[in-house]
Structures are given as structure tokens and as C-alpha cells.
Amino acid sequence: MTRPSTNGSLSRAFSRFGWIGFWLQIAIGAIPIALLIYAFLFGGADGIGTRSSFGLIQYLEIGSLLVLAFTTIWFYRYTQLAHQIAMPDLSPSMESLQRTAWTGVAASTLGIVFSALVMMFEVSQLLLYFLRAPQAGVPVVQTTSGGPASWVSAGDVLSLMGLIFALLVEVVVLTFSLWLLFRTTHAMDDD
Helix, strand or coil: CCCHHHHHHHHHHHHHHHHHHHHHHHHHHHHHHHHHHHHHHHCHHHCCCCCCCCHHHHHHHHHHHHHHHHHHHHHHHHHHHHHHHHCCCCCCCHHHHHHHHHHHHHHHHHHHHHHHHHHHHHHHHHHHHHHHCCCCCCCCCECCCCCCCECCCHHHHHHHHHHHHHHHHHHHHHHHHHHHHHHHHHHHHHC
């Protein structure tokens, strides 16, 4: 069991970073959710933009959103753990707190990997569209011989922007999880 001053400091860290991480993920997570709703309601079967999407990208996007939902719940769990840490009779063991922080680190890292892969595929696809276009200026519409017209729309850029914001919040959440892991490790060493 840790000393009361360590419990209070650790409890405040879990509470502070838990709430900040939770609300950041709610705020930033609303962007891709809103884009999905918009794509579903107004984008037709193809979603936002006119480019066809690779199936792998869609699975990675769904995986990224699921990880974001998990880490949002996990950061809410940190706030609940803060209350338990503050009460010496309910305080979980340091090993349990470390496992909890490691889970947050692993989930945040997985979310970063998913988002980075999706962005890499999306930017590669945009690059291919621009390389196929005539190199004099930026075409708005490109027709291919015998194929359907395709173009890069504002929805494509908006989707990429949402991914960048999601990646940003995942990096912040990973930083918070690493800090909480450090704090639990440091508190364990003080015993």
C-alpha cells in the first residue's frame, strides 16, 4: 500500500488526465462520427467524395473508430480509479494500476497505427489521382477514356483532416497514458 500523500498525488493525476483525455476524445471523436453520418445521409453508397475506396481502408477506419471508443471509455475508467486510489481501503494495487495504464498505452498505440495506415493509404490514393491528371494546374474534373468521371472533392480533404485530428488526439492520449504509467511505476518504487 502506498503512503497517503502518494495516493493523493496519484489520484489527482488519474483524475486530471482521465478527464482531459476523455473530453478531448469526445470532442475530436465527434468529427469522424459526424463525417460518417454525413456520408451515410448525403454521400450515397460511395460515401464522401467521388473516389472509390479500398476495402482495407474502410476496415482500418472502423478499427480506428472502435479503438477511439475503447480509449474514451478507458479514460473514463481512469477517473473512476482516481476515486478508488484516494480512499486507502479501496485503493487498487500498484500492479493493477500499472496493468490499467499499460492497457491504455497499448490501445492508444494501436489507434495511432490504424490512423497512420489509413492516412498513408488515403494520401497515396490522392497522389495517384493527381499524377494521372494533366500537370498544368489542378483539374476539378477528370474524365477517363471509357470510364466514369472522377475528381478529388472537398469531402476527400475533409475526411483526411478528420483523420489528422483523430491522430492528434490519439498522440495526446498516448502521452497521458505513458505519464500515468510513469506515475504508477514511480509510486511503486517509493514503497
